[in-house]
Amino acid sequence: MMLLALVLVPLIVGTLLFALPAAAQTLSRVIGVVASLATVVLVLAARGDDWSVRWLSRPFTAAFHLGLSGLSFWLALLLTVVTLSAIVACNASARRDLIAQLLFLEGTMLGLFLARDLLLFALFWDAMLLPVFFTLLARASHVTTAWRYFLYNFAGGLALLLATAAFGVLFGSTDVIGQAGVHVIGAWAPWILGGFALAFLVKTPVFPLHTWMPLTYADTPPAMVAVVSAVQSKAGLYGFIVIGLAFFPDYMKAYAGIFLVLGAISLIYGALAALAQSDTKRIVAYSSLSHLGLILIAIFSFNTIALQGAGLYLIAHGIFSAALFLVLGFVEEREETRSLTHLGGLGALNPRLAGALCIAALAALGLPGLAGFAGELLIITGIFQSGLLWAALLALIPIVLAAAYMLRLFQGVMNGPQRSDLPIRADLSWREGIALAPLVLALLALGTIPGALLQTVIK
Amino acid sequence: MDLTVLPVALGDYIGLSLVIFFIGVAGIALRRNPLIVLMSIELMWNAANLLFITFARVYMNNAGHIFAFLVITVAAAEAAIGLAIVVVVFRNAKNVDVDDVRILRG
Amino acid sequence: MIANPTTQVDWNGIAPIITIAVTALVVPFADLFARTHAKRWVAILIGGLGTLLAAGLCAQQYGSTGTVFGGAFALGGFTVVFEEIVLLALFGSLLLFATTMQERRVGGSVALMLWSACGALLMAGASNLMTVFLGIELLSLALYCLCGMNDRPASRESALKYLVLSSTASGFMLLGMALLFGASGSVALSSLTLGGLATSSFLWSGSALFFVGLAFKMSLAPFHAWSPDVYEGAPMPVTAFMSVATKAATLAVLARFLYAALPTGMSSAFLLPIWILAGLSMLVGNLGMLAQTDLKRLLAYSGVAQAGYLLVALAGTTALGLRYAIYYLVAYAIMNLGAFSVAAALSDEKEAGSALSAYHALASRRPYLAAMMSLFLLALAGLPPTAGFLGKILLLSTGVATGYWWLAVLLILGTAISLFAYAKIIRAMYARPDGKAQPELPVAPWPAMISIALYGIALVVMTFYPLTPSNIVPFVR
């Protein structure tokens, strides 16, 4: 029951927020903080729970089956914490609808990660598009972005739908996630896997299905893009792990080549593209294309160390990309621009802001001692161990490039001579600091003592 | 089945009704006067009637006759409504031509 | 065989139909005596009550079996389910009269709509060719008149087009029926294939023409040409009713034909054209939606596509398939009625709510309506959390299970295309209001608002409680 509450609390509170007058922004923010805090507590309390109710008995058995363990737990924790930070980070100008949409997003994605039933998984998979879609729609200038985001992901969602239906028909039940010994075989299996894979690749995203992502990340409000980039982008990789590896191991191996190549291309492509951006948020967007490509390679190297590293890196990337987007959001709120050609020299007057951005950027470029490094190290170690020498060597290059573009980002915003044309605003506020604190602490903790996570994240 | 009950070969009846039927179809498809279109529709239906009667005779089953009567009745109603609608549509029109009615398209 | 005089007539069997017919007779009289400004509500009230009564009577017969009037009309669950769907459509459409249509015409329209509902009810239970024909024609004749009920020339034009095309199609169907009669020597659907010439090509060509007629009524491509024009021209309540009732009733006939009339061992080649039509409709319907500017027209094309979806469930004529077809039909009925209700809530006698331009920036003026409309559109697109989503899954799974994977793929493809059209409306509704002064929106009466809410709730609930009528198939024969 606690799991059900976990999913429903954000959804219900989000719905109730619409009952508030649109003017009650402070109140809605407070409610949002309380609700998301509650979800964090619930996640910690409900670890290991399992709850199930029969849904369909024909044409295949399906159930409202929620479970919270292993990777799900960590992703759910990440999601709730990031959402909490995001809502805390919302400043007074944040509209009631944004808070509500954030809660919807949290609820639907919690459902996705908790789902132990493929049909339920598919349901939440499509449902979690809507909050972002409507948020983008609400800003007139970003309609085309909303468009692209929705169509790309919905196309993937349809493939997932068909694959789910086929899976159910062939296997007789979709209530399978997290169960051992479920192996789908036969002439249809590769096609079903293909359907899932398409959805996952779009969502991650992976070259060449990524073009919706820079736009979306750039145009979505900081608080929401933090959640989207931190957690929603993990849904695909999560799917590869809990569905692909679990149910189609043989075919995953058989077609690993394709995914390895795609991952490798994304890895390099993203890093190179990030070098050439001038929009701060687009830099981060392309960087995550690169980082998630690495995780994809890790998954398809079928190596334990790599997988555990991938689990760690999933979380790590979630944290630092959230932190990055939040801080960049603070910068944008202050200076009303995202372009490196206009920004510069903020560090002198905003040391705390500079510090925050610096830590986030360092984590992103894989500074030893922070979470990103641990993940990268383990992943590439595993890849190398699994014999994919070329992939391992390839995976090292983006680390250098990451140093280059992340420093370019940080220095471009904070260093250099002060710009007279930029408005002078207050330094990082307490509220903003509190929003970032949990993320920074998590980065340090995971960077130095990831053992607890590594042992439980992937069995 | 027993075809001897028919003075003429079954095929001829069918052929005739098909001919009538397609005359009707052609009338609808080619003529532009709505009244003639309505008549053509009647032709199609009556072709069907002929076939019903024929088979009723073949099978000695008066369901066919009843069906035919049913069709005739409905056709009457349908013709009445049809004429009414035609009148309404073309009330203020100079020349009566179905091709002129095409506000709705796309 | 025709009933011999000794067969005692079971009036209970057709009680719902009689109820509706009587209501249809009462409404005009009531309309005569009602005060000028009460006419609208009097008609709606009486019609609604009659519908509810009929629905109640109908529900009692779920368990009963057999046929009445010498095999002319079948009783039992199958009939009841489709009758209820028709009555739902009727009730929902009656509510739309609350805002649309000039007051003085409401009485007559309601009466006519009740009559055409009678036809639909007949089709739901029709178990021989005569009843089928009678039902179809009763349904259609009333609709012809209803289409012309507005003063707009478009309305009259739609009436004419519908009349001519529908009668032509009926002609084909009649010929088909005649041939089927010739094939079997009987008009009873259950014994079509028993007669002497069962193996002859009469059966085949007859069925072909019969299918043409049904395909026309279900507006399957390429026989769909009438529906966009007629839907757009007809008054909004009529469109709503037509879009649901006609499909439901025709589906009932088709299902009965496929499940009861045809021997189980029929070669798949016999039915292949129907599935091809289904696939074609999914593409044509969804593509046709793309560049529409009128909601009714857009929903017409959507209806074409949805008819295709429905047939995916019947492909392979499995028992489960029929259940899912019914589930999806109910969902479709609700989402369609919902969409039309919102449109009507934004409409006056001029039906302003029919033009898509009326939905621009709706969210800022009528957030509730905008939200509900989005919900219905999402349902049409098959997105969670709506019955549309689960319905899609069920259709897909039948398609895959029965080996008609290409239909499943087409379904996915069509859905993807349709998304453009549906999301375009949502996008318009949530766009920022531009400077232009919007016309003042009418305030819809509370019953309309409540009905909209109920539709929405029903759609969401159906996602999680997929009530498909169990053991429906035994009733078909």
Added chain:
Amino acid sequence: MIHHVMGVDGTYPLLLTLWLLPLLGGVLCWAFGPQLKTAAGWLASGALLASFVLTIVAWPTATQNLNGAVGAHQALVSWMPGFDFGLLFDPLSLIWTCIITGVGFLIHLYSIGYMHGDRAFARFFAFLNFFVFAMLTLVLSDNFAGLLIGWGLVGLASYFLIGFWFEKPSAVAAARKAFVINVVGDIAIMMAIFIMIAKVGSVGYGDVFSHVAAFGPTLFAVCVCLFIGAAAKSAQLPLHTWLPDAMEGPTPVSALIHAATMVTAGVYLIARCAPLWNASPDAQLLVGTVGGLTALVGAILGTAQWDIKRILAYSTMSQIGYMIMGVGVGAYEGGVAHFFTHAFFKAQLFLGSGIVIHALANEQDVRRMGGLRKKLPFAFFAMLIGVLAICGLPGLSGSFSKDAVIQGALEHGHPWLYVVGVVTAGITAYYMFRMLFLTFTGAHRGEIDPSHLGMRHPELVGTPHGDSHSEHHHAPAWLMNVPVAILIVPTIAAGWLLFGGGASWWATFFATTFAPETLPAAPISEMATTGIVLLIVALGFLVAYLRYGRMGDAKAAAEKLRMETVHAFPALTNAFYFDAALDALFVRPAAWLGALSAQILDPHIIDGAVREIVHLARSLGNGVRAVQSGLLRAYVLLVVGGAVVFIAYYTLIGVHR
């Protein structure tokens, strides 16, 4: 034969404390900088002093030897099997720790004066302390992963401190360059780690060194990877280009990080991995050669510099070349000894130059100095000692260690490197004295217009333009002089630890660390080497004196310098085009590819395809609407056509069934 049980397991609170104290200090300075103000400097220095004292106190634990287990081993955390972290405190790390904390403390003290009044005074010390912590992590770690963490963190600290005056674009660029090049080194070490995990399954020093055989042919690869890391950190060819630019940082930083400690991390790494190198002669040859070349090239480039700190930077590079050569060829004691002594005299030189720069309000170009002997006698004295030491005047620390390295090269059978070492020593003498003369002797040229000195392209000589940190106030002189004075003592004396060859204190100290080897007697004796070196050095001094010792009055000197500047070899002024090469090979192609993907592939190719699909759907939709012509008879034909097709199909199938 020594086997690699690394350290006596146990808990060593002292060790932990001396490791974490600087971190604590750094965090405090960072968090409470505004409140602490100048106290931050004293706090940081105090933390380091304590750390140094603890190091001395903990000395016995580092030298303890329990049946082969040398030093102290403190387990910390474990990620997963193979990734166990801990601290190792043995003679090697002890030496480094002493230098880091000891010299580090002095430089902290110095900085209190040097950075006096800087806007970000507290942050400077936070960074310095953080650096010390990172460096300690590097040298105290008991495994390669931990070492890599320290490796990255020192890189970060150096990034912060190089770019400390981040309003200066040149400083920002230099910082980024240094960091990126160091990351190249990091990934090389990562690569080595991958091989270790694959072959040995662990990154612990003990496990790796005791399974050297397990590597087989890949051993060389491991060594190369490790060396690339070392080269990046220790400014070896061709990854040295960041070091001269790094002089953008405040002078104390140059002294601590870019002279005494961080840049010698490569030496530490190779010394630490002695078992690997001993097992791989190819690696020894490679590293030795690169080290020798670096020494030579650094020295040559040093002769062409005008910026006092750049001169010192190239000399650092060259001296580290010596060390790398030493540890590379296997003369570990020598190499480490040279690190030890170099830390003192190079720090002293830098601090001395710092005094000069500070006194001249941030003037760094030696052409605008001269005659400062009278004005800054103490600085002159200090730097003179330093120069003598670096040149290897017998008795001063430099001579012992440098000769040890040069001699070691010969003993280990690398005569060419021997020659290189000797030659380099001469060049070293030349450019060091050149600097000394230009700075302190002759007439002062500070008032002469730069253009008359040929400084048309100041950026080539790295003169800071845009005095963004001119708000320096003058601190009490003793704050800066005392540390230098203290440093003079070891600069002179430290070398004597090596006195006595194999029986020296130094040799015995490292006996347990580096397997003592028996080598064939070298053709040239140690004394002879010292003589040769001395001769060459004297030659270098002579040339320097002739060219710069007596340039006459300011006018003549200026003219002389102008001519020299104008007619300088482009190859030298462009530092042998290393920068240009790296730029053309890596930086520009990457930028170009990035632009390609971001401006052409994404928007036009990929998105273009998607747009085409959408467009196709639209046009099909229009096709459907075109059929919907509105003509009644057209519809009829449509129905009829459909019906005909139906009938045709069914009759055909029906007949041929």
